Amino acid sequence: MQIRSILSHIAVAATASLATLLIATGQFHSLLPTEAQAQAGQRTTDLFKQEMTDVMGRHLTVRLTERDPGNGSAAHRHPGSHTVGYILEGTYEVKIDDGPARTLKAGEVFYEYPNALHAISRNPSTTEKLKYLIIQVSDPSKPATVPAQ
Numbered sequence: 001m002q003i004r005s006i007l008s009h010i011a012v013a014a015t016a017s018l019a020t021l022l023i024a025t026g027q028f029h030s031l032l033p034t035e036a037q038a039q040a041g042q043r044t045t046d047l048f049k050q051e052m053t054d055v056m057g058r059h060l061t062v063r064l065t066e067r068d069p070g071n072g073s074a075a076h077r078h079p080g081s082h083t084v085g086y087i088l089e090g091t092y093e094v095k096i097d098d099g100p101a102r103t104l105k106a107g108e109v110f111y112e113y114p115n116a117l118h119a120i121s122r123n124p125s126t127t128e129k130l131k132y133l134i135i136q137v138s139d140p141s142k143p144a145t146v147p148a149q
Contacts, residue, residue: 041071052137059138064088067130072122080142083112083134090130095120114139117148 048062072093085092087104094110095101097117103124104110112118123130138144 041068042066042073047133055137057140059136059140061134061136061138063134063136065130065132065134067123069123069125069127069129071130072120073118075117075119075148076121077115077117077146077148078112078136078138078144079115079146080139081112081114081136081144082138083136085110085112086133086135088131088133090123090128091125092130092132093120093122093124094118114142119148 043066045064045066046061047064048060050060052058052060067090085094085104087106087108089106092104092110093101094104096110096112096119101120102110
């Protein structure tokens with residue numbers, strides 16, 4: 001069990017490193033699909049998805065999320081996912097479990113372990129858009145997102 005956990009953490013770290021390299025070298029935007037999946041005030045674009053056959057069938061996903069000023073989501077959990085968020089532009093207000101509410105800016109990162117309560121997830125600005133990467137290593141046998149209970 002401990003080896004699987006270590007492998008999952010290594011996969012998340014490697015993906016975060018790759019995403020950072022792509023951003024730093026200016027190659028990130030060439031990976032963007034032509035259309036993003038849209039929701040009210042929030043757009044999500046899947047940039048990469050791969051089954052990790054050597055890590056018990058986990059899936060590795062990288063997404064770009066864009067939020068309009070003031071946009072947020074209700075409290076939720078990701079039962080089967082290790083999640084890393086990397087802020088590209090704007091500010092992001094986040095609260096995980098009993099941790100403090102934090103306001104992150106471009107270049108800062110947050111981590112959410114499987115089934116953690118993502119109590120706050122929003123763009124606190126009234127004027128600026130928010131862009132951030134979401135990097136997840138997920139167990140496909142568990143739901144991606146569930147409302148907080």
